[in-house]
Structures are given as structure tokens and as C-alpha cells.
Amino acid sequence: xxARGLKVGQSLHEPDMAKVCKRLEMKARNKGVRxxxxxxxxxxxxxxxNVLTGYVKYADCxxxxxxxxxxxxxxxxxxxxxxxxxxxxxxxxxxWNGPVGAAELDKFAWxxxxxxxxxxxxxxxxxxxxxxxxxxxxxxEKVGMRDQISxxxxxxxxxxxxxxxxxxxxxxxxxxxxxxxxxPPADDVPLFDVDAELEPLDAMARETGTTDMYE
Numbered sequence: 001x002x003a004r005g006l007k008v009g010q011s012l013h014e015p016d017m018a019k020v021c022k023r024l025e026m027k028a029r030n031k032g033v034r035x036x037x038x039x040x041x042x043x044x045x046x047x048x049x050n051v052l053t054g055y056v057k058y059a060d061c062x063x064x065x066x067x068x069x070x071x072x073x074x075x076x077x078x079x080x081x082x083x084x085x086x087x088x089x090x091x092x093x094x095x096w097n098g099p100v101g102a103a104e105l106d107k108f109a110w111x112x113x114x115x116x117x118x119x120x121x122x123x124x125x126x127x128x129x130x131x132x133x134x135x136x137x138x139x140x141e142k143v144g145m146r147d148q149i150s151x152x153x154x155x156x157x158x159x160x161x162x163x164x165x166x167x168x169x170x171x172x173x174x175x176x177x178x179x180x181x182x183x184p185p186a187d188d189v190p191l192f193d194v195d196a197e198l199e200p201l202d203a204m205a206r207e208t209g210t211t212d213m214y215e
Contacts, residue, residue, distance in 0.1 A: 001037060001058075009043065010072040036087065039079035042101070042108060043071040049107040075101030076111035085118060093128040094119060096136060097159060103139050112139045120145035132159030 002013045003021035028035050040057045054068075055077055080100075088094055096119060103112035116139050119129045129149045131137060133156040140146040153159045158168060 006058075007069070008073065009069050011043075011074075012072070034087075036083060038073075038076045039083055040077040041073045041080065042075040042077055042110075043068070043073045044108070045071055047072065047074070047102065047105070049105050053107070074105070075108040081111060081114050084115060088118065089122075091122070091127065093130070094122060095130045095132070095163065097132045097156070099135055099139055103135065103142075109139065109142065112136075113143050116140050116143050116145055120148040123148040123150060132156065 002008050003018040025035060038058055042053055042055055044051050044053045099112035100115055101111045102108040123129050130151045131149050132153040134154050137152055137154060140149060146152060161168060
């Protein structure tokens with residue numbers, strides 16, 4: 001959202017990742033992948049349960065930016081949840097890594113708890129639900145729905161590495177010596193291998209005349 005020009009106030013972000021975000025969004029658009037950003041969110045004047053909070057719609061923030069400079073976004077709100085449900089309720093398989101807000105604070109755990117409930121409901125319909133990362137599993141524990149998920153992984157980075165088809169030494173060493181070989185590289189570069197995508201994307205932008213990623 002910061003990369004799109006939204007003033008995010010005191011929200012935690014990494015300014016040096018803005019260029020990477022733009023390139024990933026460009027890649028997703030060219031592959032026909034829809035990236036979901038919050039339609040609305042809850043903001044607060046501090047990272048605490050006992051502070052002033054407010055509500056704002058994303059449409060009211062972009063492109064001019066209206067999030068008060070002293071505030072930080074800490075959770076999603078109703079419209080964002082409706083978007084998530086409408087997009088994923090018919091999915092046969094769903095991966096979830098990372099809460100959608102500061103779920104470790106009860107005041108800002110609502111959105112994450114709702115997403116957990118969505119996955120649990122899908123599990124009851126015999127759909128495959130896979131959750132990774134300690135913080136995400138903590139949300140499932142809070143709502144008592146961990147046993148309704150198909151597979152839970154407490155690994156965060158390692159969970160994502162598996163999704164990217166990377167080799168995990170801790171698993172490879174369990175194989176018989178004859179099977180301990182490096183598989184050939186995949187045809188497609190993993191989505192998160194951003195550095196490998198920079199030059200091709202630059203070339204594509206030059207060929208298509210796309211200089212503004214948000215046209």
C-alpha cells in the first residue's frame with residue numbers, strides 16, 4: 001500500500017521494499033493473478049490494547065492518503081473480510097501464512113480470527129486447508145480451531161520455502177544416501193525469487209511501453 005503512494009502513518013513497513021512490491025504487482029497483473037489489498041482497516045494511535053482507534057476505507061485513502069500521520073493500521077475491517085470470503089469460499093485448497101492484523105493484541109485480532117473461522121468452515125466441507133507460521137497457528141489456538149485444519153506447520157520461512165520448491169537440508173539429510181541429490185531447477189522462477197525477475201520485468205516494461213505500473 002505504501003508502494004502505491006498511500007500515506008501509512010506509523011504503520012510498520014520497509015521503505016526499501018517499495019520497488020520490489022511494484023514489480024511483484026506488475027508480475028501478478030501480467031499473469032492474471034489478483035492481489036487482494038484491504039478494502040478498509042482499523043487504525044490506532046499506538047501498538048496497545050488501550051489506545052484510541054478509528055476506522056477508514058481504503059478508497060478514502062488512495063491516492064491522496066488520509067491515514068493520520070500519528071496512527072498505524074493494525075487490523076482489517078468488515079469490507080476486507082467480505083472480499084476475502086467471496087474470493088475464497090469456493091476454493092478447494094487454501095494456504096494461509098501470516099495474520100491479517102496485529103492478532104497478538106486482542107483488540108486487533110478480529111480479522112485474523114474471522115479468516116481462521118473461514119478456513120475451519122472449509123475444513124468441515126472436506127476441503128484442503130494448510131496453515132503455516134507460529135503467529136498464524138496462535139490465532140487458530142485462540143479460536144480453538146486448529147484441529148479443523150488439514151495441515152499445520154509451525155515453520156514460517158521454511159513453510160514458504162517448501163511452497164517455493166526449495167530444498168530443506170533438515171529433510172534432505174533424512175533420505176538414503178543414494179537419494180540425496182539436488183533436483184533440476186524448475187521451469188518457472190519461484191514467485192518470491194524477486195532478484196531473478198528484475199531484468200526480465202524491466203525488459204518487458206520497455207517492450208510494452210509500460211512505465212506506470214498502475215495505469
